[in-house]
Amino acid sequence: MISFREVTKVFGDGPDAVRAVDSVTLDIGRGEIFGVIGYSGAGKSTLVRLVNALERVSSGQLLVDGQDVTAMGEAQLRQLRAGIGMIFQQFNLMNSRTVAGNVAYPLKVAKWPKQKRQERVAELLEFVGIADKARSYPGQLSGGQKQRVGIARALATSPKILLADEATSALDPDTTQDVLTLLKRVNRELGITIVVITHEMDVVRSIGQRVAVMEQGRVVEHGRVYDVFASPRERATRRFVATTLKDRPSPEALERLRHRHPGRMITVGIREGGGKANDLTAVLRAHGVDGTIVFGGITEIDERPFGSLTVELGGDGAAIDALIADLRGTTDVHDLGTAADPRDDPSAVTGDAPPGSAGDDPPRGPADPYGPAIDAIRRHGGPR
Structure with a gap:
């Protein structure tokens, strides 16, 4: 048109x-x-x-x-x-x-x-x-x-x-x-x-x-x-996207979460066709890893599920590595590390508007x- x-x-x-x-x-x-x-x-x-x-x-x-x-x-x-x-x-x-x-x-x-x-x-x-x-x-x-x-x-x-x-x-x-x-x-x-x-x-x-x-x-x-x-x-x-969904912790919020949750943290995408919340539960159980949701949000876009969950993982390091690799086969996963070994979330954003706006x-x-x-x-x- x-x-x-x-x-x-x-x-x-x-x-x-x-x-x-x-x-x-x-x-x-x-x-x-x-x-x-x-x-x-x-x-x-x-x-x-x-x-x-x-x-x-x-x-x-x-x-x-x-x-x-x-x-x-x-x-x-x-x-x-x-x-x-x-x-x-x-x-x-x-x-x-x-x-x-x-x-x-x-x-x-x-x-x-x-x-x-x-x-x-x-x-x-x-x-x-x-x-x-x-x-x-x-x-x-x-x-x-x-x-x-x-x-x-x-x-x-x-x-x-x-x-x-x-x-x-x-x-x-x-x-x-x-x-x-x-x-x-x-x-x-x-x-x-x-x-x-x-x-x-x-x-x-x-x-x-x-x-x-x-x-x-x-x-x-x-x-x-x-x-x-x-x-x-x-x-x-x-x-x-970040201002609408608010499903990922900002760098400042992530720093606060690390003080409260000493385990290894990941952010898992929830998408249609992969990364469903029940898939996450099944993968945690299969690898013998404990998981606690510490941040996140799920909504619908075009009548399809969308969002992310930030999860604190507890257990054997090798089992956690295997769990992350398994999840990456179906959805996007960001390894945020631990308080002792922090890693940035490349999808996190800060501020209200880009320069020049x-x-x-x-x-x-x-x-x-x-x-x-x-x-x-x-x-x-x-x-x-």
Whole structure:
């Protein structure tokens, strides 16, 4: 559905120029939920704004539903944008209009007859679960309800693509899950391709099928969500995974554990097809080694088990070596050594963000695709 080929976006000129998106090649399949994750300043929001040409590509080629966006004029872009919905972190609703009026607005811009507009609005509000709020104003709604209005508005013109730019960042955890569940329903029942821009790996874990990790304008890693979680190659990816799962002790926590547990410690990956918790129990018993779980966590990603357990081992050294070798036949194992002979966990990470991630993406154009039309109404004395 969306194909980037060596796409670059540069803001500014000369020595002050910023490459917000740098030589990105990426495909997003028709009908999938695709996550784009990165710390602030990684270029992820700029990347998604290239899709509906709110920002224009500096170089490279961008295809959307088989059409070359980089070669389009303004009239063609208006037609393209009609097939792309967008939802935002701060909702971008018009406070002077009712819920129904906000959802109807893009239909009014598209010159739908009044009767058809009303029917479509009623259908959408029922779909997103706020039919009883049709006559309410945004100021009377909770954050989750506002985002449901935003989703209904984005779906108004039956788009093929839905772009969600940090759509849950302003919401509490419970409301976030409700909105993500709704987006999964939009994808499943309507077949809409959804691109989710976020700095929260937990959002990707909950909803994504594939994910791309961005850092300093580049896609540094991409693949199926489960595979990226299971075998993160890049430091930025490992940080995101660690902040979501919290299943491995940090170096500081590991040092504290060693003071409390003098035995040899290992971290064992829990994966589909190998490294199950019951496999660990069986291997411990087979080798005559005692095992005590001292840290860990197991969750589901794409409805498959994932996580790790840190275990203190006690027994004969040779038996422990044989046990580790046996486990490595089915899953990843990191030997953390003992307090007397400590070894680092190469997958452990510290800190919140990699160097160079501070700051927001460079200044951009209008935040809302309906912005220019709204501005025109305001200039001519319309509702604010």
